Amino acid sequence: MKDTDYTFAVARVRANETRLLTSAELSSLTSAPGYAECARRLREKGYEIEGADYNAALEKKLADMWALISDVMPDPSQFNSILIKNDFHNLKVSVKALFTEKDPAPLFARPCVYAPEEIRANVFARENAKLPVELQHADRSAYRILSKTGFAQLADTVIDRASMEHAISIAKTADHPILLQLAETDAALTGIKVLYRCIRAGKAKSFMERAVCVCDAYDKKDIVAAADEGAEAFLEFVRHTDYAPGADALLESPAAYEKYADDVRIGLLSAGKSDPFGIAALVGYYHAVRAEVLDLRILLSGKLNGLPDDTVRERMRRLYV
Amino acid sequence: MDLGVFFIVLGAVLAAGLSGMGSAKGTSLVGQAAAGVVSEDPSKFGKVLILQVLPATQGLYGLLIAILTLSFTGIMGSGGVAYTWQQGLAFFAADLPMAIVGYFSAVQQAKAAAAGVGIVAKKPNESGKAITFAALVETYAILALLVSVLALNGLTTLFGK
Numbered sequence: 001m002k003d004t005d006y007t008f009a010v011a012r013v014r015a016n017e018t019r020l021l022t023s024a025e026l027s028s029l030t031s032a033p034g035y036a037e038c039a040r041r042l043r044e045k046g047y048e049i050e051g052a053d054y055n056a057a058l059e060k061k062l063a064d065m066w067a068l069i070s071d072v073m074p075d076p077s078q079f080n081s082i083l084i085k086n087d088f089h090n091l092k093v094s095v096k097a098l099f100t101e102k103d104p105a106p107l108f109a110r111p112c113v114y115a116p117e118e119i120r121a122n123v124f125a126r127e128n129a130k131l132p133v134e135l136q137h138a139d140r141s142a143y144r145i146l147s148k149t150g151f152a153q154l155a156d157t158v159i160d161r162a163s164m165e166h167a168i169s170i171a172k173t174a175d176h177p178i179l180l181q182l183a184e185t186d187a188a189l190t191g192i193k194v195l196y197r198c199i200r201a202g203k204a205k206s207f208m209e210r211a212v213c214v215c216d217a218y219d220k221k222d223i224v225a226a227a228d229e230g231a232e233a234f235l236e237f238v239r240h241t242d243y244a245p246g247a248d249a250l251l252e253s254p255a256a257y258e259k260y261a262d263d264v265r266i267g268l269l270s271a272g273k274s275d276p277f278g279i280a281a282l283v284g285y286y287h288a289v290r291a292e293v294l295d296l297r298i299l300l301s302g303k304l305n306g307l308p309d310d311t312v313r314e315r316m317r318r319l320y321v
Numbered sequence: 322m323d324l325g326v327f328f329i330v331l332g333a334v335l336a337a338g339l340s341g342m343g344s345a346k347g348t349s350l351v352g353q354a355a356a357g358v359v360s361e362d363p364s365k366f367g368k369v370l371i372l373q374v375l376p377a378t379q380g381l382y383g384l385l386i387a388i389l390t391l392s393f394t395g396i397m398g399s400g401g402v403a404y405t406w407q408q409g410l411a412f413f414a415a416d417l418p419m420a421i422v423g424y425f426s427a428v429q430q431a432k433a434a435a436a437g438v439g440i441v442a443k444k445p446n447e448s449g450k451a452i453t454f455a456a457l458v459e460t461y462a463i464l465a466l467l468v469s470v471l472a473l474n475g476l477t478t479l480f481g482k
Contacts, residue, residue: 004350004353004432004435007350007353007354007357007435008353008354008356008357009357010354010357010439011353011354011355011356011357011358011435011438011439011442012357012358012360012361013357014357014358014438014439014442014443015357015358015360015361015362015365015442015443016361017442017443018442018443072357274436276354276432276435276436276438276439277432277435
């Protein structure tokens, strides 16, 4: 693939970036008096929000974003290292739905590499071999854990770890280094978050080892050993990695850490923002739309439930535009 | 045909050919970026068209050098001229600045212009800056054109033809 194959795609995405909300617009929305006013302003920006149901409008925004990206990408499979996480999420909700007997469809994440309905059907029929190869091992492990122990958290952990490992392994075969950087960053940030949660919940070292995936940012054995020593040793360990500010964010609150992690991802993408020929602008746009949708979900849910503006603002992410 | 004339024609062909290739490649690249923007916002057609035209000039400069070469040497028009291989090689060398710089400056200018299309897409009011960035690359194509013209002129005078 030539380094200029994304010229058309990047230009189309650039033109679409002008339709994303800016930080100032989001801030103004946060200060808007009530849900109705927020919804009205968002309708002016193209969101088709009807009444109190904002989910359909947000899902449509995500679907439109993926329709654009898959339309302009010379090879949409280059995005698989990003999308595969949604497939693992769909696997997770499907396996859990087997035991809770609830329909997982409303929880499906899109866009994804494989049709969520097929994943659900194969999970429900226990046709492990018919699942995509990447998902088979995680499905078997999670099902075994849930059926034998009912330990949902461990099942989640096993699937999340497999998700990150596959994202890294797919990104390694992709043509663009930014995808591997993103997958590695994601694995590192998630590993830190999960281990800190394990410490707070008093989890055993064996659980921690199953929860963390190998990544370039730190040695898995060392970070698990630090976590096993306790919160102080663990945070000190984190302070000596590239994610040092994450230690303070962890101490502050889980929401603060989530915000920090998103900021790191957006920061990584912003570095490739000026490249008019590479995939970075497309990846950036993908994450920007997702971040915008996530922010609006937090904002609209907060407005509907009468949460204070400051609480809503604290949970919102840094935007890419 | 003697070897001198062969070198002269080769120089003219390379000046027009390489510069033309660079321009074709460049305008195609900027065209792709421009099409991306116009497909979302047709009102920006005029602004992105200016950026697309910028890398086209090298092809014209190359053509000019080819015509001057063939005209100064008398190959185009009167005909029946003869040059030693050393004289032919000197004319060939005179064409090289335009041929080489023409190709590379067109491609590089196209990259700057395609990046500029991104500026126009997001901030249409800043299109003047985008055009300036790309236009600066033109300087080196103009310098190469100048060198080739001066060299052709000097050689014509030197060989008294």
